[in-house]
Amino acid sequence: MKRWSWRYLVNRYPAFFPLILLVISIVVNAILQPNLLSLEMINNNLRVFMPMLLLAVGQTFVMIGGGIDISVGGIVSIVNTILATQVGLTGTPETMWKFVFLVILAGLLAGALNGFFIAILRLEPIITTYATGFLYAGLALFILPNPGGGIPQKISEIYRTTTPLGIPLAIYIIVIILLIWWLIRSTRFGRYLYAVGGNAQAAYETAVPVRTIVFSTYVISGLFSAFAGIAITMLSGSGNAEIGAGMILTSITAVVIGGTAFSGGVGGVAGPMMGAITLGLIQNIVSFSHISTWWETLVKASIIVAALAAPGIIDLFRKKGTRI
Amino acid sequence: MKRKNIFSLLLIIGLLSIALVACGPKATETAAPAAEATEAPVVEEPTEAPAEKFTIGISNPFISSEYRTQMIAELIEVNKEYMDQGITNELVIESADTDVAGQIQQLQNLMAKNVDAILVNPGDVNGLNATLEEAVSKGIIVISVDQELDVPNVYNVGIDQKEWAKTSAQWLAEKMGGTGNIVEIEGFPGHPANVARMNGVDEVLANYPDIKVLAKDTGKWDEATGQQVMSNFLAAYPNLDGYWTQDGMAIGALQAVMAANPAKFPIGVGEGRCQFLKLWQDVLKDHPDFDTIAVANPPGVSPTGLRIAVHMLMGEKVDETKLGGVNGLSFVIPVPVVITGDNLQEGLDICKDKPDAYLLDGIMTDQEVVDAFFK
Numbered sequence: 001m002k003r004w005s006w007r008y009l010v011n012r013y014p015a016f017f018p019l020i021l022l023v024i025s026i027v028v029n030a031i032l033q034p035n036l037l038s039l040e041m042i043n044n045n046l047r048v049f050m051p052m053l054l055l056a057v058g059q060t061f062v063m064i065g066g067g068i069d070i071s072v073g074g075i076v077s078i079v080n081t082i083l084a085t086q087v088g089l090t091g092t093p094e095t096m097w098k099f100v101f102l103v104i105l106a107g108l109l110a111g112a113l114n115g116f117f118i119a120i121l122r123l124e125p126i127i128t129t130y131a132t133g134f135l136y137a138g139l140a141l142f143i144l145p146n147p148g149g150g151i152p153q154k155i156s157e158i159y160r161t162t163t164p165l166g167i168p169l170a171i172y173i174i175v176i177i178l179l180i181w182w183l184i185r186s187t188r189f190g191r192y193l194y195a196v197g198g199n200a201q202a203a204y205e206t207a208v209p210v211r212t213i214v215f216s217t218y219v220i221s222g223l224f225s226a227f228a229g230i231a232i233t234m235l236s237g238s239g240n241a242e243i244g245a246g247m248i249l250t251s252i253t254a255v256v257i258g259g260t261a262f263s264g265g266v267g268g269v270a271g272p273m274m275g276a277i278t279l280g281l282i283q284n285i286v287s288f289s290h291i292s293t294w295w296e297t298l299v300k301a302s303i304i305v306a307a308l309a310a311p312g313i314i315d316l317f318r319k320k321g322t323r324i
Numbered sequence: 325m326k327r328k329n330i331f332s333l334l335l336i337i338g339l340l341s342i343a344l345v346a347c348g349p350k351a352t353e354t355a356a357p358a359a360e361a362t363e364a365p366v367v368e369e370p371t372e373a374p375a376e377k378f379t380i381g382i383s384n385p386f387i388s389s390e391y392r393t394q395m396i397a398e399l400i401e402v403n404k405e406y407m408d409q410g411i412t413n414e415l416v417i418e419s420a421d422t423d424v425a426g427q428i429q430q431l432q433n434l435m436a437k438n439v440d441a442i443l444v445n446p447g448d449v450n451g452l453n454a455t456l457e458e459a460v461s462k463g464i465i466v467i468s469v470d471q472e473l474d475v476p477n478v479y480n481v482g483i484d485q486k487e488w489a490k491t492s493a494q495w496l497a498e499k500m501g502g503t504g505n506i507v508e509i510e511g512f513p514g515h516p517a518n519v520a521r522m523n524g525v526d527e528v529l530a531n532y533p534d535i536k537v538l539a540k541d542t543g544k545w546d547e548a549t550g551q552q553v554m555s556n557f558l559a560a561y562p563n564l565d566g567y568w569t570q571d572g573m574a575i576g577a578l579q580a581v582m583a584a585n586p587a588k589f590p591i592g593v594g595e596g597r598c599q600f601l602k603l604w605q606d607v608l609k610d611h612p613d614f615d616t617i618a619v620a621n622p623p624g625v626s627p628t629g630l631r632i633a634v635h636m637l638m639g640e641k642v643d644e645t646k647l648g649g650v651n652g653l654s655f656v657i658p659v660p661v662v663i664t665g666d667n668l669q670e671g672l673d674i675c676k677d678k679p680d681a682y683l684l685d686g687i688m689t690d691q692e693v694v695d696a697f698f699k
Contacts, residue, residue: 033436041436048429089450146514150450160454236424238450241514246423280429283420287433293396293417297387300420 058224074136079229084239111222660686
């Protein structure tokens, strides 16, 4: 394989294709919405995409490790309902930060429960997290049966409008995650993670602590679900036990668009983050292209399907054509 | 390391293209409005200030229901009137199944499109507050339709959900002669409209101590679920005297009763949908003394809200003494149609050339809106 060949780039850099998609989405969106790249718009958009982006990061760890986590929506709901009921619209910043700490613990705990079932009891990830997802969503409904409550607007504004040094808060978060990811990749944990996702049996035989690695991916996913829950609570300022339900499949879509395969062992964090932003931008593109209301959902879904299928289609054509 | 080079090259290409895009629109910005000006003069143009047209945006987060479909279609229709008069531009509609974050995105996009007013059917009671306040601070008139919000300077337009439920509950209680056993099938527990409605029902039933509520379950505002819940109730309480239900589930409930075919049909509450009225007519063939009530839950409140928005944009003053609600900014729209056995034919006449999914409706006329709410 030549180093500049398409296949080489796609295989070597899982984030290559999502990057192309992201750039295309940005260009198209900017043509339709000329003020897209103004500071205000970047901040407005990223604050809305951030919960999904965080969720996609957590999901990535699980999927690289060869699993899947459908309980993320339930964890988001738990976090949201705890904050909305315990902090309240008139709470002090101190209570808020105290409960932020607590919900992070809750997220870790929920992730650990998933990890216990899947890594220790060896249950099927998709069914297990589907079931625990109901458990978490049910718990959220128990905490907050009726939508309501919330966090003080002042605290919500920290998330919504802070732009340290003129740069939206979300950019800092993205950079920090990327830095941490680059650090993790080169550690032993990083290498083990790919080994387990690629071929768990082979990894086990070469003395990789498979259980620990699989367990930890779910804990990480729980942690990021908690972050996503905190982000969406600060975005909306309100509580609703249903809030995470719609986010589950979107997070998986973001990861797959981001070049991380269901089969495990490939991918990275940068791609899914771009995937999450791309999905958000697709919504903007549909909105700004003046498509008739009744067509909107169909058009949006078609674009997403095309984005998901694109790598496969390109491969297909390349196989038919001359090999490089 | 050449591999690293490729990656950094790609990064640079990526960043460059982002930078290009960042510069691109600015260069074309001067050209773009000129080209668009002929079809959509959205931005203020001082030269033709008196003839400036208004742009109104719609945000709707839930599409899979006849109510919302009818609502959007009527909004487009009513806006057409104003477009023909040269008052408004084409509506900017953001309508798709989405969650809180998605609706915040819808609202942000409407602001980015420089709309003059936003009609929002909120999918969350508090989740949009900060975003709506941002819109208000940009000088946009914000009206929440169908669902009352408690946000400063945000207007509400809708029916009084509690009164709406009381109408049918009162009918049920009187029809039963103030005594008997009933069951209740509610919508989504916790949904604000459902909470208000059930409070209304409780208030009415408090005056009738001899009416006992044997059980209460949710039919999730879904016809099939409503039918199943009612079947279960009929199996558990074969001698049921009556039932209260609402929107969407009443057809299912009545079908369950028809399937069980008890010796004595319980007295039940219906819904203001053409399909229900036709079912009602069918039941009357075998049970001539069957009676029920259909109270319209009109999607027309949204187009009425559109009329209110237009008059506010034209600078007319709202008579705030006519407003009510949680933040004193609610335009309460009266229920337009109530159908009982006495006027069933009227309802069937309305439905004659309408699809089964059509909801009995009413949109206030331009003049009615002015008379009712403006100085």
